[in-house]
Amino acid sequence: MPKLLHLACSPRADSESAAAARIFLDSFGRAKPDWNIDVMDLWRESLPEFAGALLEAKYARINGRAFTDAQHDRFAEAERIAVRFSLADRVLISTPMWNFSIPYKLKQWFDVVIQPGLTFRFDPAQGYLPLLKDRPTLVILASGSDYATGMNRGRTDMATPYLREALRFMGIKDMRFVPIGPTTGPTEPIRIARENAHRRLAEMAASF
Numbered sequence: 475m476p477k478l479l480h481l482a483c484s485p486r487a488d489s490e491s492a493a494a495a496r497i498f499l500d501s502f503g504r505a506k507p508d509w510n511i512d513v514m515d516l517w518r519e520s521l522p523e524f525a526g527a528l529l530e531a532k533y534a535r536i537n538g539r540a541f542t543d544a545q546h547d548r549f550a551e552a553e554r555i556a557v558r559f560s561l562a563d564r565v566l567i568s569t570p571m572w573n574f575s576i577p578y579k580l581k582q583w584f585d586v587v588i589q590p591g592l593t594f595r596f597d598p599a600q601g602y603l604p605l606l607k608d609r610p611t612l613v614i615l616a617s618g619s620d621y622a623t624g625m626n627r628g629r630t631d632m633a634t635p636y637l638r639e640a641l642r643f644m645g646i647k648d649m650r651f652v653p654i655g656p657t658t659g660p661t662e663p664i665r666i667a668r669e670n671a672h673r674r675l676a677e678m679a680a681s682f
């Protein structure tokens with residue numbers, strides 16, 4: 475059964491990114507009823523701390539050293555999370571913008587899955603090479619401000635370039651971004667931004 479992995483990255487009950495993801499997934503489910511939707515709520519599932527034996531395992535791999543037993547066990551946890559991602563035929567990331575970038579739980583997820591031998595490799599002649607096959611990936615990014623122009627009243631969107639680079643590094647080229655913003659402030663611009671994003675998402679779902 476083909477699988478869509480949904481990384482749900484907002485802890486808020488009234489989350490705009492989560493509401494938009496529901497709109498997308500409702501349409502997606504109607505268009506592709508045989509697909510399995512694997513939801514990974516990054517605030518409910520436990521992610522390994524990137525320290526201790528897991529951190530040392532990454533350096534062991536980079537330096538061509540064999541794992542200790544502890545490194546082997548901790549690396550296996552990262553591998554399980556990376557495999558869950560690599561086996562997905564489609565990926566949906568619904569996330570807030572936090573302090574110009576992404577919430578730390580999503581950053582932690584990237585720190586866990588971006589591993590040599592799992593999602594990238596290093597070739598002395600060619601440099602860093604991705605190991606994942608490309609697959610359609612959609613990012614829904616909710617922000618208090620409107621970053622349609624790339625910047626808003628002195629605040630910059632560093633979430634979009636970070637996500638582009640982190641995904642590209644592992645092999646994802648087919649990515650689309652649907653921003654939702656503003657989500658704070660006067661009600662009318664919020665309503666318009668929400669409706670535009672929801673319309674786009676409902677349209678995109680059938681051909682995703």
Ligand SMILES: Cc1cc2nc3c(=O)[nH]c(=O)nc-3n(C[C@H](O)[C@H](O)[C@H](O)COP(=O)(O)O)c2cc1C
Pocket residue numbers: 484485486488489490491492569570571572573574575616617618619620629657658
């Ligand atoms: C810790 C924190 C940091 C935030 N930083 C920004 C920011 O840098 N830029 C911005 O436009 N909005 C910022 N916001 C507002 C959120 O992006 C906005 O409320 C968004 O709707 C959150 O997504 P959600 O509704 O899916 O949780 C921040 C909110 C929080 C809680």
